[in-house]
Amino acid sequence: MEDLKKRKLEEAGNGDFSSKEELRLLLDPLAKPQLVDLLAKLGSQYPSIAEEIKNIASADPVHRKLFVRGLAWNTTSETLCAAFQEHGEIEEGAVIYDKATGRSRGYGFITFKHMESTQRALRAPGKLIEGRMAVCNLACEGLTGASSTPDLSLRKLYIGSLSPEVTSEMLLHFLGRHGEIEEGSVAYDKDTNESRGFGFVTYKTAEAAKKAIDDPEKTLGGRNIIVKYADSNKNKTGQPPLTGGMIPMPAVPMAPGHMQPGRSHIGTPVGYAYPQTVAPYPSASYGSPPTAPAPYPVQGPVSYPPVSVKRDPLGLPPAPSVGMSNYPYYYPKQ
Missing domain, CATH: 3.30.70.330 (RRM (RNA recognition motif) domain)
Known part of the structure; x- marks a missing residue:
């Protein structure tokens, strides 16, 4: 018996029992699901391992x-x-x-x-x-x-036209008959804590949301409520939004020989050829075109006779008169 114990100790000393580092090397290539299954199995068999797992996880x-x-x-x-x-x-x-x-x-x-x-x-x-x-x-x-799942738009509903007496609990109980609800509530005002007349409900499945929309019975709190997808008012046409406040207008062809406003006339668009000449004046039908009147004769420079200034009885020089600022003053010799 003593020889058997001695032999086991010698085998352990020679490395027949795996060390911690050797176990790490064995566990390293294993995938996470394999490690989880292994630790779960060991934890269920050994309470000490289970307690250690809880301590590390927490x-x-x-x-x-x-x-x-x-x-x-x-x-x-x-x-x-x-x-x-x-x-x-x-x-x-x-x-x-x-x-x-x-x-x-x-x-x-x-x-x-x-x-x-x-x-x-x-x-x-x-x-x-x-x-x-x-x-x-x-x-x-x-x-x-x-x-945040991709199908949230198919599971989230807008509930409108709610009576002020309808609470979130009443709303969830009414719509819960179509399937399990993930979240939902009536929208309340922050200041008054009163219902705003609408709410939102998110089902766990898109099928349950569609059942709620297709259900013809939509009377709650004495009113016919509105049930539709929460994002149904968004633009789903795929058209790009208008930019710069401009409204697109259909193109109206202009008469030949005229430039279209707002278009670049580089190149030759379909149906148009630039530059285009204007048709000649139909003199045969309308007679000769009117001629421009003769120019007005140019008036030559106007000369004015010299202005004589009468001597003042008191001997004072004459005061300048209004309208005579462009002419020199003539003072008589004393």
Whole structure:
């Protein structure tokens, strides 16, 4: 027995048991899915490995922090934390307020203590908080996430002509019969917190959104509501937008021999030849063209006789008279 133990120790010393560096070399070429499956298998068999995986995964808060948008203007940080504490222990949570007005900006952040709590919250990103459907995703993703998929335009609907009494909860319950809703809410005024008469709903599938549009029964709160794609008012014709405030006008052919305004006449456009000559004057039908009148005779220079100035009885020189500024004054000799 002692010889067997001694032999095993000698084999371990000779490197028959893989070292840490040798294990790294074996794991390095493996793909990520293979490593994840391997660690998950080991973690399920050995609790110590599972605990180590949890500690490493939760070490970076970027994997535990959620961005929550679509909050009501009166939702507080305490209300936000209370809505998410069912998923696990919360390390930090707060609603973001505007520094100038002191009002909520409609979003906040939740940081869980453990990463598995964050994953549980992400399984159901939509959460009804104080009558509003709030949506969460990892904060490191920003506004990207489920709503950034390419088919968002086929899943997001505009709901118009809503009664002031219709709440977000009523709207989501009414449209939820067509399929699972990812997010949605009635639009409220920031100052009065009253309904603005419209809202938005985003389904998880394009099929559910189409069912909501095609449904002939669209009466909610005693009104016939409008249900259409949120971007249906955008320009989908593919025509380029007008530039410089100019309205395109159809080209109207001008008479031969005349230049078209606004066109460059370099080259020869189709249907036109530049330069074009004007047809001769039809003298046979209309007689001789009128001749220009003879020029007026040119008047030669006009000479004026000298002006004589009478002697003043008092002996004073004569004062200049109006209108005589162009002629010299003649003073009689004393």
